[in-house]
Amino acid sequence: MTADRQRAAAMLHTDLAYVYVLARANRDASLHIGAARRIIGLMKGSGRGDDRTQLFERRWFVVVAGLYTAVGRLDQAELFVRDGLSAYPRDAMLHVARGCIREMDATLAARVGQVPRSGRWFESAAADYRRALDYDNTLAAAHLHLGWVRFGARDDRSVHDFESALEHATDDSTRYLAHLFMGAFAERQKRFEDARREYEMALALGPLYQTGFIALGRVEEALGHSARARELAQQYAALGEKHEDPWWDYHLGGFDQSTLRWLRGEARSQ
Secondary structure, X not given: OOHHHHXXXXXXXXXXXXXXXXXXXXXXXXXXXXXXXXXXXXXXXXXXXXXXXXXXXXXXXXHHHHHHHHOOOHHHHHHHHHHHHHHOOOOHHHHHHHHHHHHHHXXXXXHOOOHHHHHHHHHHHHHHHHHHHHHOOOOHHHHHHHHXXXXXXXXXXXXXXXXXXXXXOOOHHHHHHHHHHHHHHHHHOXXXXXHHHHHHHHHHHOOOOXXXXXXXXXXXXXXXXXXXXXXXXXXXXXOOOOOOOHHHHHHXXXXXXXHHHHHHHHHHOO
């Protein structure tokens, strides 16, 4: 096959794997991921491949690792990140992907009361995010994740990370999350007017997402505006169409939809 058809075939198998992973059909998902990986190997030929093929492979590793992270199959995610970093040790997005796995490990450990272990995993996640920023200081996802880990540790540097994420964001989902997190930072400090302003900006970016309504309503209640809080709850309930909230994607490992879209675009291009 020509290179463009190879990219299309690899992405077709990856999209089928995406469907099967979400359906918990693990054997079928593994079959298609294996097929996609073999096709990428053919694209590289007997060497490392050209720059375009290498970038496609790097992003493919990020997407597959993120997909497994999002459904809690962290061991599988770890294998793909390891293989990706073995080939591309300075890839910032792969370090973010590994940080997301560590962050999920930490969250799961905290839920079962393993506080020391959770703390170690969070520290490991933060180290990966910092390393990603060493390689690419404009990577908004790394700023966002590092800020959230620091926020959980009550580290005031988190607000600067959120501001950096907002500065470098290239999509509205990241901007939405950055405003939510900056609002959470202000709310924790009981600066409710500042929190309200951040949550209003988040809601403007995601008028069909649930979390903006909840966060803004909570702050309005704290300000003594109970009627406004009820109005927000009614507005959300009355929405005819509701979209999947990036907040939940983030807390399930931060699956990188934008990179998935990039891969699909590459698969369609000549």
